[in-house]
Amino acid sequence: MKTYQVTQPGGLNNLNIVDQDMPQPNSSEVLVRWHATSLNFHDYLVGVGGIPVADGRVPMSDGAGEVVSVGADVTEWQPGDKVMSLFFPNWINGKPTTENTLDISGDTADGFASEYSCVNEEALTRMPSNYSFEEAATLPCAALTAWRALMVEGKLQAGDSVLVQGTGGMSIFALQIAKAAGAYVYATSSSEEKMARLKELGADEVFNYRTDADWGKTIAERSGGVDHVLDVGASATLKHSIDAVATGGHLALIGVLGGTTAEIDMVPLILRHIKISGLAVGSREMQNKMVAALEVNNIHPVLDKSFKFNELGQAFEYQSSGSHFGKITIKYVD
Template identity: 70%
Template structure:
């Protein structure tokens, strides 16, 4: 089989394809034929060395495929089952701990930029009904992060207001989940064309953050305060998120697209009684609940562009342009 490895991390030129042997599953494992993966900023940082990892690491935290062999003692899966990976293979339920979140797919353990791999039977969930592999590959990181921020940590209720920032995968999924739950959604982008696309997907009000340098205050005035804010930019967005959030509202810190640090005006947080939560993806139980909700609401991912397995480097290069709207997928069957 073919398999990507990150060698001497430091740039996309060190992302190489190697030939590797297909192994037989051990007891408690299944052999999965991976059919697709999707790009996340975390994957890009691993690929270019921004997140140091073991030399030869197989990248990509998202995977969708089918079970082709079952190891001894496995009763939860059978040959032909269509499955998705977990970002945290050992976080099954309950709260995150140092132990259950130590293993990260495509980072501290091998990911899914490969045609086959043996994986613990516990580290998979079913795909949504009627989803293609291409569609399912968008879910384990971006969609689950949005689901956890809104539905698990935020306890989103019908009639609540939500702010999404930009048009990456997490933000688009948050828009779709919020609308399915009956929320009123505000959205930002630097592109008027993308703002129109956001409206088409259901965004109720939009703001161009490039033409409005005080967009956080603008949203506060328009909304009277937004209940749930999903902050993806850290340094470039958090100040605005604090200005836009409602009294007693929630800010979920789910990205660092604008920088890994941010300054905070603490009295504003105090006197707005803001709940500020940092979170990374979620557990298997959360992913299973998300899949159930997707099945009921018939949510379909927004896919901007697909690339062949051999075009992973080109896919990352496209990601860095910021031109995409929704998810970028690598389809192994191309």
């Protein structure tokens, strides 16, 4: 079988396809034939060497595929089942802990840029029944992050307002989930074309952050303060997110697309009783609930461009251009 490995010191020139023997599952494992993966910013950082990983690490945190065989003690899965990976393979339910979030797929543990791999039976969930493998491969990181930010930490209610930033996979999933839950959604982009597409997806109001230097204040004036703000830019966006969020509102810190540090004026956070959640993806229990909600509401991901298995490097280069709208996928099986 073929699998990708990251060779140190990392970088796309050290992202290599190697041949390995077919693995065999132990008593509690499942052998999965992976059909697709999708690109996240975290995967990009691993791919270009921005996040150091062990030599020989298999990258990619997302995977969707089909069960080939199961170990002797496995009861939940059987051959032919369509399954998805977990970002945190050991976080099954309950609160995050140091122990259950130590392993990160495609980072501190092997990921799913491989034709086959063995995983623990609990490190999988079912796919939505109405999804293709490519669609399902977009869910374990980006969609679950949006779901947790809005539905788990934010406890989103119909009639609430939400602010999503940009047109990456997580932000678009957040827009779709929020609209399905009956929220009023504000969105931002720097592209007039992408702004129009956000409106087509259901965004109620869209703002150009490039032409409005105070877009957070502008949104606050329009909305009276947003109930749920999902910040993805850190250094580049956090000030604006604080400006936009309502008194008593929820600010989810999700991404670092604009840099990993940011100066914060503590006074408005304190006096406006803003609740802040720093979060990374979610648990197996959350993923199962999200899958059920996506099925009921017939929510499907927005797919941008698909690459072949041997084109992962080209896919990362395309991702770095920032021209995509929604999720970039890698399809292993024609």
